[in-house]
Amino acid sequence: MIEASCHCGAVRIKIARTPREITDCNCSICRRLGARWAYYSPNDVTIIAAPQATAAYAWGEKSIAFHHCQTCGCPTHWSGLDEGRHDRMGVNARLFDPVVLKGVAVRKLDGADTWESRITLDE
Numbered sequence: 001m002i003e004a005s006c007h008c009g010a011v012r013i014k015i016a017r018t019p020r021e022i023t024d025c026n027c028s029i030c031r032r033l034g035a036r037w038a039y040y041s042p043n044d045v046t047i048i049a050a051p052q053a054t055a056a057y058a059w060g061e062k063s064i065a066f067h068h069c070q071t072c073g074c075p076t077h078w079s080g081l082d083e084g085r086h087d088r089m090g091v092n093a094r095l096f097d098p099v100v101l102k103g104v105a106v107r108k109l110d111g112a113d114t115w116e117s118r119i120t121l122d123e
């Protein structure tokens with residue numbers, strides 16, 4: 001079990017396990033958020049926050065929503081909006097204790113263009 005939180009602590013996230021890898025993507029939203037995503041089944045993630053603690057942003061086909069803390073602004077996670085269609089969600093690994101991420105591989109994803117990716121171990 002690992003725990004993450006936004007800067008102010010209004011949003012806490014409990015997760016069943018350390019990620020095997022995290023994804024650093026350069027697509028239009030990820031590069032702006034500055035987030036690095038750890039992907040999980042929603043069953044493995046518990047978001048602990050008051051109902052209005054996060055604001056959600058969705059655009060285009062509105063199939064996923066990106067959440068951030070309303071108080072401190074940290075991007076916290078994204079999740080699917082069509083119930084049943086989504087077997088995974090993303091948690092912003094920038095919220096994890098850096099110790100948790102020691103030795104975890106970083107997948108550099110070219111989501112802006114080719115969707116090719118490569119694994120790196122360094123920052």
Ligand SMILES: [Zn+2]
Nearest residue numbers: 006008069072
């Ligand atoms: Zn916060």
